[in-house]
Amino acid sequence: MFSAFLPLLAALSLGLAAAQTAPAAVAAPMSAAETAQKASDLAAQARSTLPKADWNIDRTPWKQAAAAADQAVNAEPNNPDYLQLRANIYTDVGFWKQAERSWDTYLTLKPDDNASRIKAANVQYNMGYAAYSRGDLVSAPMFFAKCNQLQPSDVACVIWNARVALEGGDYAGATALYQQAAQLAPTDKTVPYFLQIAQNAGKYGPAATTAFSRAYEALDKGNKAKALTLYQQATAAAPNFLTAWREQGRLALELGNLPAATAAYTAAVTLPEASAADKYNLSVVQEAQQVGLPATQAFRAAYTKYTSGDKAGAEAGFVQATQLSPKYAKAWAWAGRLAYERQAYPVAASAYGQAAALDPNDKTSAYYLKLAQQGK
Structure with a gap:
């Protein structure tokens, strides 16, 4: 009888012990500061472990970093540090629309933060270029204009703003923007080139x-x-x-x-x-x-070198043209001329001889052939 009572006693003891066990502790929710620190740490991990080509919102730990940054901002919507953290994360992963919203919110609190304005302008530039690439000439000018507003000295924003104006048929606007770009980048050769196109675009x-x-x-x-x-x-x-x-x-x-x-x-x-x-x-x-085109191209390259003062390179190029096309009278004549100028008279005589034989009407080659043969 006593042995039958033992299982019951054991069961009662276990129940009493369970009743006396304290409930499991529930972790306290993270503070906004802790969440922001988590986002910062995850972003730092992503930057150090992932190649830049893999920086996108769907990759771990970027996705977790963005989610933590959003959580911190939701907890304290007017905290500029958290807003800036979130904006930087979305900018790094190229999530341009979210980056734009984040920078807009941050810059309403810190409008004079020029380093952040530069980043925000870059976001607008990328959004503008994406719109341009898909043929959206309605949105693209707005993005490039905002880029220019954020960074008035950013010539790339001005140039692209001008380009979309040009393609959109706003020739007066394009002209004014290219003129602005010319002031910002006076040594940029493409700007006056396109300025002229914009000024004449009405004709085309x-x-x-x-x-x-x-x-x-x-x-x-x-x-x-x-x-x-x-x-x-x-x-x-x-x-x-x-x-x-x-x-x-x-x-x-x-x-x-x-x-x-x-x-x-x-x-x-x-x-x-x-x-x-x-x-x-x-x-x-x-x-x-x-x-033949190869010989002609060699001749053109040689002539360019000659006009730039590289006579040795030019002579080699003219000789190359004669090798590519042995019946190229003009190339022989120019090879003879440069050899004559450096007083290599036997070489000049040979080249002028070829030129005169190929083109009997070339009186100049015939004349210098005699002088070269005489060594004077």
Whole structure:
């Protein structure tokens, strides 16, 4: 009987012990300061452990850092340190819309924080470029204008604001913005170039102007084939667009597209504003049809070196052109000229001899051939 009572006694003892055990402690909620510190630590961990290419809101620990920063701001919405922390996190991961909201809120409290204004301007720049890339010329100007408002001396914001104005058909606005950019960056060669385009854009129309601007962007990205197509679209929309014909011809030559280069320079020389350089370029492509484009390109490069004062490099280039096309009379003549100028008379005589034989009407080569043969 006593043995039967033991299990009951044991059960009662366990129940009594359980009843006397204290309930588990519940962790106190983190304070805003602790949450902010957690966000800061997680962001520091993300920056040190992840390559920058992997900085995005969906990656651990960036996601946790953003969530903690949001929690801290929700707890103390007017704490500038927490607002700045959150803005920096969203900026680092390229979550531009959230970064914009965060910087806007922070800068209402700290409007004179120039370092943060620079970051906020960069956010606007990226939002503007994203809008431009998807063809949204309504939103893009607003983002670039806000970028300029945050950082009036940021020439990139002004230039892009001008570009979207140009493509949007606001030629007066684009002109004024390019003039502003010229004051901010007087040594930037692209600014006066596009200022002139903006001033003349009314003659070309929006389709041609947009195609031209997009071609320039394609070149910036290294996509020459796309740029050539866009230049061709520009001249198709505005056959009087001389600059677009010139860029088309130059780029076609770089790409080795002789028919496109010939068409471009042939069209360019028919326009009233055509220059001697346009006529020279047409003669070059016509020459390329006879001696080949590689030899012509070598000749052009050599001539550029000659005009810049690099006579040794120029002579080597002219010789290269004769090697690429042994019947290239003009290249032989220039090789002879530079050899003669450095008093290498036997070399000059050989080169002038080739030039005179290939072109019997070249009286200059015949004359200097005699002088070279005489060593004077």
